[in-house]
Amino acid sequence: MTAFRYVATSQDGENKRGMIEADTQRHARTLLRDQGLWVSEIGEIATGTTSLGRSRGLGGQRLSVWTRQFATLLDASLTIEQALAVLIEQSEDEREKQLAGALRSEILAGSSLSQALARQGKAFPELYRTIVAAGEESGRAATVMQRLADYLESRAALASKVALAFVYPAVVMAVSVLVIVGLLTWVVPQMVTVFQSAKTELPFLTRAMLWASAAVRQWGWLILLLLIAAGVGSWQALKQEAIRRKFDAWCLRVPLFGRFVRAGNTARLASTLAILVGSGVPLLKALQAAVGVISNLPLREAVQESARQVREGVPLSRSLAPSKLFPPVLIHLIASGEATGRLEYMLDKAAAQQSQELENRVATFTSLLGPMMVLAMGIVVLLIVLAILLPVFEMNQLVK
Incomplete structure (x- = not known):
C-alpha cells in the first residue's frame, strides 16, 4: 500500500487535511468518498529522498x-x-x-x-x-x-x-544597551545644552559625553550597519575551512570559553561512542560516525587521526592522548574501560562527568556574568550623570 496526502471537504463544509493509505490514488479517493469527504487535492507521499528529507x-x-x-x-x-x-x-x-x-x-x-x-x-x-x-x-x-x-x-x-543559562545575561545586555542609547540620544542633549548657553568651558567628561551623544544621534545608523556587516562578514569567513580552523583553535586557548568548548564536545563524543559501542557497532565505525557530532575542527581532526590509528591496531586511549586536546579524565576512563572490558560503561561515565562539569561551569559563569553586566551598566550611567552634574557644581562655585 502507498501513503497519500489529501485535502478534502466534509459534508458540513469543513476543510480537512490528512493522510490515507491505499493501493492506488483512485482507491484512496474511493475510501475518502466513503467517509463523506470530497477530495480537492491528493498526491502520493513519495518514498526515497523526499523534499522533506532534503530541506529539514x-x-x-x-x-x-x-x-x-x-x-x-x-x-x-x-x-x-x-x-x-x-x-x-x-x-x-x-x-x-x-x-x-x-x-x-x-x-x-x-x-x-x-x-x-x-x-x-x-x-x-x-x-x-x-x-x-x-x-x-x-x-x-x-x-x-x-x-x-x-x-x-x-x-x-x-x-x-x-x-537557558544565557537567556538572563542576554536580556540584561539588551536592556543595558537600550538604556544607554536612550540616555545618550535624549537625556544628555536636553540636560547639557542648558549649560552651553552659560558661555563657560564645560568639563572634559561633559564634552566627551556630548561628543558620544552626537555620534550616536548622527551616525548611529551607520554604526549599526557596520556592526551587522561585520557580523555577516565574520559568519561568511568562518565558512572557509582554514579560517574556521584557526578560529576554533583560538577558542580552545581562551581561558574560560575554551573549557566550555572542550567539555561540550567531549561529552558529545563520549556519549555517542558509548551508545554506538553498546549497540554493537565496531569501534572504528563508531569513531567515524562520532566525528559528525564534534563542532570544533581541531578536536574533529584529532578524532579522525585517532580513527586512523585505531585502524592500525592502536588502542583508543593511546590514539587520543597525543593530541592533548581532550581532558585527561576521558583518556584515563577509556584506558580503564579497555583494560577491564567495560568500555561502554566508562564512556558513559566520562560523558556524565563532562556534562556535569559543563553545567557547573556554565552556571558559575552566568551567575557572575549577570551582576558584572549590571555593574558595567551602572558605571556607564554614573558617568552620564556626572557629565550632567559637573557643570552644575562648577556654576555653583562661580556663584559663590
Whole structure:
C-alpha cells in the first residue's frame, strides 16, 4: 500500500487535511468518498529522498520525542509497520505524518528500517541511521531504539540547559544597551545644552559625553550597519575551512570559553561512542560516525587521526592522548574501560562527568556574568550623570 496526502471537504463544509493509505490514488479517493469527504487535492507521499528529507527534519526536540514514542511502541511488541501506523494516526504534526507515512511505505515495499531512514535524506542524521542499522543487525531493535531515545533526550536536555543559562545575561545586555542609547540620544542633549548657553568651558567628561551623544544621534545608523556587516562578514569567513580552523583553535586557548568548548564536545563524543559501542557497532565505525557530532575542527581532526590509528591496531586511549586536546579524565576512563572490558560503561561515565562539569561551569559563569553586566551598566550611567552634574557644581562655585 502507498501513503497519500489529501485535502478534502466534509459534508458540513469543513476543510480537512490528512493522510490515507491505499493501493492506488483512485482507491484512496474511493475510501475518502466513503467517509463523506470530497477530495480537492491528493498526491502520493513519495518514498526515497523526499523534499522533506532534503530541506529539514523534525528538529532535535521533536526527533527525540518521536524516537521515544517509536521505541515504546516497538517495546510493546508491535512490528515496525504497526508502530509507524500508530505514529501516523496519533501525530498532530503534518511533517511527522508525512515522514512516518513515507517510512511505512518503504517498509511495506520490503525495505529494512535503516534503508527506509537512509532514503529520507537529511531528515535523520547519519549517526541516527548507523545506530538503527546496528540494532537491526544485532536483533535488538527495540532495545537500541530505547537507548537512542535516551541519548537524544540527554543531548537535547544539555543543550536546553546551556541555552537557558544565557537567556538572563542576554536580556540584561539588551536592556543595558537600550538604556544607554536612550540616555545618550535624549537625556544628555536636553540636560547639557542648558549649560552651553552659560558661555563657560564645560568639563572634559561633559564634552566627551556630548561628543558620544552626537555620534550616536548622527551616525548611529551607520554604526549599526557596520556592526551587522561585520557580523555577516565574520559568519561568511568562518565558512572557509582554514579560517574556521584557526578560529576554533583560538577558542580552545581562551581561558574560560575554551573549557566550555572542550567539555561540550567531549561529552558529545563520549556519549555517542558509548551508545554506538553498546549497540554493537565496531569501534572504528563508531569513531567515524562520532566525528559528525564534534563542532570544533581541531578536536574533529584529532578524532579522525585517532580513527586512523585505531585502524592500525592502536588502542583508543593511546590514539587520543597525543593530541592533548581532550581532558585527561576521558583518556584515563577509556584506558580503564579497555583494560577491564567495560568500555561502554566508562564512556558513559566520562560523558556524565563532562556534562556535569559543563553545567557547573556554565552556571558559575552566568551567575557572575549577570551582576558584572549590571555593574558595567551602572558605571556607564554614573558617568552620564556626572557629565550632567559637573557643570552644575562648577556654576555653583562661580556663584559663590
